[in-house]
Amino acid sequence: MTTATTTTRRLTIAKAMSEALAQEMARDPSVLVMGEDIGKLGGVFGATQGLLDRFGPERVRDTPISETAFMGAAVGLAASGMRPVAELMFVDFFGVCMDAIYNLAAKQNYFSGGKVSCPMVIMTSVGGGYGDGGQHSQCLYATFAHLPGLKVVIPSNARDAKGLMLSAIRDDNPVVFMFHKALQGMGWLGTVQRSITDVPEADYTTPIGVAAVVREGTDVTLVGLGLTVHLALDAAAALAKTGVSAEVVDLRTVSPLDRATIRASAAKTGRLVVIDDDYMSFGVSAEVIATVCEHGGARLRSPPMRIAYPDIPVPFTPVMEHFVLPNAEKVVAAVQAMLEAAP
Amino acid sequence: MSTLESTAPSRATNRNQRLWMYATMVQSRHFEALVKVAYLEGKQPLFNMAKGPIPGEMHLSDGQEPCAVGVCAHLRPGDAVTATHRPHHIAIAKGVDLKAMAAEIFGKKAGLSGGRGGHMHLFDPAVNFACSGIVAQGLGPAVGSALAAKLRDASDIAVAFLGEGAANQGAFHEALNLAAVWQAPVVFVIEDNAYGISVAKRDCTAVESNAIRAAGYGMPGVHVPGNDADRILAAAGEAVARARAGGGPTLIEIETTRLEGHFMGDAEGYRPAGEVEALKARDPIPAYRARLLAEGFEAEALDRAAGAAIAEVDAAFVFARRADYPAPEEVFEHVFAGEGASQ
Structure with missing residues (x-):
C-alpha cells in the first residue's frame, strides 16, 4: 500500500x-x-x-x-x-x-x-x-x-x-x-x-485481499464486513465497558479472503464471532469459521458463533426487518454468552 | 402486422364505464395524496428514507391514472395483471382491496402480505393482481398466466404493465416473442412516462415509439398519445377482445406523464425547467372531468361518484393507521409453502 x-x-x-x-x-x-x-x-x-x-x-x-x-x-x-x-x-x-x-x-x-x-x-x-x-x-x-x-x-x-x-x-x-x-x-x-x-487527495491503493485489524483486543475476535464492521466496533466499545477486550477485523475483501489475518486474530483471542448481514447459510460467516477451524487451525476456547441475517427473504415492515438484522446488541449478547459458557 | 395509431374517437358510449374511470382516477390520486402525507411523517425536516410510518422507496403514480383505468375497465377479477414498482393506480383500478393494500404499505399485520411485501410487492389473488420491484419482471409471469388461462379453456386473459424503460430489457423482447409463438391471450401495456428514473426515453431508446417493436414479434402494436382515458379505453378494448377471442397478444404504448419524481425525495434535477409545471397544467383528471361535463354528465353525478371513491380511501387509511403491526417473530412464516415458522 x-x-x-x-x-x-x-x-x-x-x-x-x-x-x-x-x-x-x-x-x-x-x-x-x-x-x-x-x-x-x-x-x-x-x-x-x-x-x-x-x-x-x-x-x-x-x-x-x-x-x-x-x-x-x-x-x-x-x-x-x-x-x-x-x-x-x-x-x-x-x-x-x-x-x-x-x-x-x-x-x-x-x-x-x-x-x-x-x-x-x-x-x-x-x-x-x-x-x-x-x-x-x-x-x-x-x-x-x-x-x-x-x-x-x-x-x-x-x-x-x-x-x-x-x-x-x-x-x-x-x-x-x-x-x-x-x-x-x-x-x-x-x-x-x-x-x-x-x-x-493523492493517488493511493488499498490492496485487494488484505483485511484490516481495525481495533485490537485480546478476549474475542469480531469479524465483519462493510456495515457489520461498525456493528462490531459498537459492540467492542460496549464490551470494553464491561472489561471485555474485543478485536475487530474488517475483511475489506470477501474474495480472495485474507485467511491469514483471520487466523492470526482468532489464534490470539481464542474466540470468534462473525457478523454478516447477508443470508446466513452457505455464507461469508461460515467461510470465515471454516478458515479458522479447518486444517487443525487455531484452538478456540469456545465454539465460534455467527450473527447473520437468517435464511428468509427481507421483509418490508420495519418491525420484522429490524428483528432479524444483525445489530451491536446481538453481538454483545453473543460474546457475553460465549464468555459465560467458557470463561 | 402494422403499427396502428390509435384514432378511436374520444366519445366512448358506456356512461357507467366512464363514470367509473373518472371516479377511480380520483380515488387513485387521493390514495397517493394520503400516502404522501404519511410518507413525509417522520422525514422532516431531514429526509431519511428509513424513518416514519412508511419507510423505503415510494413511487407515486400521479399522472398515470388514465393508463390504469382505461385498461382495467375491460378486466374481470379472473384476468391476471402484473404491475411495476409504481403500482398503486393499477392495483386500485384492478380492484385490489383498499384497506389491505393501505395496511400493507404501512407494514401492518392486516396488510395484503402481513407487511412482508410493502408497496412494491402487492399481491391480491382475489383479483389476480401482483407487482414487483425490478424492471420488466412482470412480463414473463403475465405470459404464463395467459397460457394457463388458455390451457384451462377459460376466456381469462393477462395484462402486463411496464414502463417505457422496460422495453429495453431482454425480458421484454423475449416475453413478446414467446407470447406470440404461444398465441397467449396477453396484452402488454407500456406506460411511457418519458423517464426511467433520470434518463429520458429519447436518450436510451432506439425508436420513438415502442409500438413499432411489436412488428418484430408478429403482433399488433398500438400507440396511444395524449394520456387520454377514453382513447386508452378504446385501444385496450380492441386488444382485450382480441386476446379473449383467441387472437393472441397485443402491445400498446401509452404516452402518459409522471407528475412526481421517480420516488419521493427525488430532486428531479434532470428535468428541464418548467416541465413539471407544464405537465401539471395538463393533469389528466381535471381534463377528463371537463370533457365529461362538456358531454352532458352532471357535476353532481361526478361529485357523488368521486366523493364515494374518496371516502373509501379515507376509510382505508383510518383502518391502516389503526391496524396492529405484526409480531416480529412472524418474519419466519411463509418462506416455504405450507409451513409456518421456518427457523
Whole structure:
C-alpha cells in the first residue's frame, strides 16, 4: 500500500468513490464508466458525481435499462483493451444479467488460457434496514464470492473505498465493488458517521485481499464486513465497558479472503464471532469459521458463533426487518454468552 | 402486422364505464395524496428514507391514472395483471382491496402480505393482481398466466404493465416473442412516462415509439398519445377482445406523464425547467372531468361518484393507521409453502 502524505479531507464513501473514478479516468484513458443514472444524476447512490461534466458522454454513459447488454458489453470492452466500470444500482438486480458476469467475466481469463483477461469493475449497492423490501435490500456477498474468477470487495469507510476502487480498476480481473447503503453518505439514507473518514487527495491503493485489524483486543475476535464492521466496533466499545477486550477485523475483501489475518486474530483471542448481514447459510460467516477451524487451525476456547441475517427473504415492515438484522446488541449478547459458557 | 395509431374517437358510449374511470382516477390520486402525507411523517425536516410510518422507496403514480383505468375497465377479477414498482393506480383500478393494500404499505399485520411485501410487492389473488420491484419482471409471469388461462379453456386473459424503460430489457423482447409463438391471450401495456428514473426515453431508446417493436414479434402494436382515458379505453378494448377471442397478444404504448419524481425525495434535477409545471397544467383528471361535463354528465353525478371513491380511501387509511403491526417473530412464516415458522 502506498500511503499518501498529502492533504486529506473528510469524505463520504460516495465522494471517495467518485474521486477515485475521476482520478483514474484522468490517469488512464482506457477507463470508462457506464450504468443506469450514472451520468446526469451522478449515480443514485452518488458514486459517479461530477464525472459526466468532467469527462463527457463518450466516457460516462447513461445506459438503457438493459443490464444483460451493458454487462456483456463491459466484458467485450475489457477484452478489447478498455477498463470499464459498470454500475448496477442494486445488487438485487443482478439476476437480469448474471450470465455475463459468472459465465463470461469470471471465466474469460481461464478459458483463454490467460490470453484474454477481463479488467472490469462492477459497482453495486447492498444492504437493507430502511424498509425498501426484499428486492432492494439484499447483500449477496457470498453469491458473488462463491464464483471463481471474481474478486469481491466492500469498504467500511471512505479511505478504504477510494483505495479499493483504485485497486479494483487497475486489477486485471473482474472486481465486484459492493458499497453498503447505510455507509454511503447519501443524506436521504442516513449514514453511519464513522464511515466518513479522512481521505488523502493523492493517488493511493488499498490492496485487494488484505483485511484490516481495525481495533485490537485480546478476549474475542469480531469479524465483519462493510456495515457489520461498525456493528462490531459498537459492540467492542460496549464490551470494553464491561472489561471485555474485543478485536475487530474488517475483511475489506470477501474474495480472495485474507485467511491469514483471520487466523492470526482468532489464534490470539481464542474466540470468534462473525457478523454478516447477508443470508446466513452457505455464507461469508461460515467461510470465515471454516478458515479458522479447518486444517487443525487455531484452538478456540469456545465454539465460534455467527450473527447473520437468517435464511428468509427481507421483509418490508420495519418491525420484522429490524428483528432479524444483525445489530451491536446481538453481538454483545453473543460474546457475553460465549464468555459465560467458557470463561 | 402494422403499427396502428390509435384514432378511436374520444366519445366512448358506456356512461357507467366512464363514470367509473373518472371516479377511480380520483380515488387513485387521493390514495397517493394520503400516502404522501404519511410518507413525509417522520422525514422532516431531514429526509431519511428509513424513518416514519412508511419507510423505503415510494413511487407515486400521479399522472398515470388514465393508463390504469382505461385498461382495467375491460378486466374481470379472473384476468391476471402484473404491475411495476409504481403500482398503486393499477392495483386500485384492478380492484385490489383498499384497506389491505393501505395496511400493507404501512407494514401492518392486516396488510395484503402481513407487511412482508410493502408497496412494491402487492399481491391480491382475489383479483389476480401482483407487482414487483425490478424492471420488466412482470412480463414473463403475465405470459404464463395467459397460457394457463388458455390451457384451462377459460376466456381469462393477462395484462402486463411496464414502463417505457422496460422495453429495453431482454425480458421484454423475449416475453413478446414467446407470447406470440404461444398465441397467449396477453396484452402488454407500456406506460411511457418519458423517464426511467433520470434518463429520458429519447436518450436510451432506439425508436420513438415502442409500438413499432411489436412488428418484430408478429403482433399488433398500438400507440396511444395524449394520456387520454377514453382513447386508452378504446385501444385496450380492441386488444382485450382480441386476446379473449383467441387472437393472441397485443402491445400498446401509452404516452402518459409522471407528475412526481421517480420516488419521493427525488430532486428531479434532470428535468428541464418548467416541465413539471407544464405537465401539471395538463393533469389528466381535471381534463377528463371537463370533457365529461362538456358531454352532458352532471357535476353532481361526478361529485357523488368521486366523493364515494374518496371516502373509501379515507376509510382505508383510518383502518391502516389503526391496524396492529405484526409480531416480529412472524418474519419466519411463509418462506416455504405450507409451513409456518421456518427457523
